[in-house]
Amino acid sequence: MIRQLCTGGSPAPAAGITLLELLLVLVLTAVLLMVALPLYGEQVIKARRVVATGALLSVAARQQQFMLSHRRYARTLVEMGFSAPKHVVVASGGAGESADAFYELSLATVDDPYRFLVRARPVGPQAADTRCGTFSLDAAGVAVTSGSAENDTCW
Numbered sequence: 001m002i003r004q005l006c007t008g009g010s011p012a013p014a015a016g017i018t019l020l021e022l023l024l025v026l027v028l029t030a031v032l033l034m035v036a037l038p039l040y041g042e043q044v045i046k047a048r049r050v051v052a053t054g055a056l057l058s059v060a061a062r063q064q065q066f067m068l069s070h071r072r073y074a075r076t077l078v079e080m081g082f083s084a085p086k087h088v089v090v091a092s093g094g095a096g097e098s099a100d101a102f103y104e105l106s107l108a109t110v111d112d113p114y115r116f117l118v119r120a121r122p123v124g125p126q127a128a129d130t131r132c133g134t135f136s137l138d139a140a141g142v143a144v145t146s147g148s149a150e151n152d153t154c155w
Helices: 002-007 019-070 124-128
Strands: 087-091 094-096 103-108 117-122 135-138 143-145
Touching (some): 019 103
Antiparallel strands (some): 087 103, 117 135
């Protein structure tokens, strides 16, 4: 410092960032998060729907295999080899039993042994999905949702 004053040079600028630069970065980060988080949440909900519809199609395929072997559709999920007596849940790891479930699969009682109806009802964090709601699939392959969106949008 004394050398610079004696030689007439100006002092070197201090290294670092200013408060204004820091605030600008924080504001830009907040704006990006406000845009990105809702979009991310919607994509997560859509991905969980895909898992649920895949599980329904898997149960329908198991029903067809059961029909070939027993000349009727299974009345419960246990008859098809699932461990839960009334329902199984669809979690992030696929169909199975889990505490962090997104959908609950159930087989509706149908009087006709040549028909079935399997449902996936949203539970847990997915219960807020009112766009598609509960998914249903029957023996004829008719796929229906209970939500406000069109079936083609959800399936």
